[in-house]
Amino acid sequence: MEMSETKKIDVNSLYAILLREVENDTVQEVDPNLYHNIAEFLGNIKNHDYDGIESKITESLVKMITEMTSILLKIRIEKATSLDEIDYSNLLDEERFILDSEDELRQRKETILSATLNGRLKLLETVGENHRARSIVVRFLKPMDQIMGTDLQSYGPFDAEDVATLPFENARSLIGKKIAVKVSWED
Incomplete structure (x- = not known):
């Protein structure tokens, strides 16, 4: 089997991967496309219209x-972060993405603590x-007149569905009043 050929995922193969992960102390090597394959598998199931008994079976399969x-991701992340230094070996890109923010969080805590104590x-x-x-x-949920930002720049006016970059305090106020919602990077 060539490396470029991706292994399709199913309940048994996923269970085997999970079991191997549970039985070992270190993060195990897995197919780099694991999360992609799982997403594809679930996507294919959810796009079918099953009825009757088939629908019940696919429902429990999805569950x-x-x-x-969820357990696999949790275990792999916990193992990687159990030491003082994050162990990036055998982690997939998606898991590294999660851990980068943990690293950032840890550094920020140390900075504040150190600055305070010193x-x-x-x-x-x-x-x-x-x-x-x-x-x-x-992203605006309803229209909004022009506003003065905390940075003394003017913003707007806005229509519903408009997307804008606003100073933190202004954005927080609009989000609090349900006039706008924060756009996260994946939207």
Whole structure:
């Protein structure tokens, strides 16, 4: 079998992968396309219109795959982060994506703690200012007149469904009033 050929996933193969992961202390090597294959498998099942007994069977199949995938991801992430340094070996791109944010979180905690314990007021002020000054992308749920941003720039007017980058405080206020919603990168 060539490397380029991807192994199709099913309940048995996923169970075998999960079992191997549970039985070993280190993150196991898996097909680089694992999550892609699972997504494709579930997508194919969900796009079929089954009825009667078939629909019940596929329903429980989806449930099993969903649970196994959740457990597998959780275990792999926990194993990779169980040491002081994140162990990136054998992790898939999707898992590295998750862990990059954990790494960032850990660094931020250390920065704040260190600045606080070492009396570095300037650093704390800068962090606070930068955080308040950052922008957020929002999608408007209803029309909105022009507003003055906390950065003293004017924004708008906006129609429903418009997307805009606004200063954090303004965005937070609009989100709180249900006038807009935060747009996450995958939308």
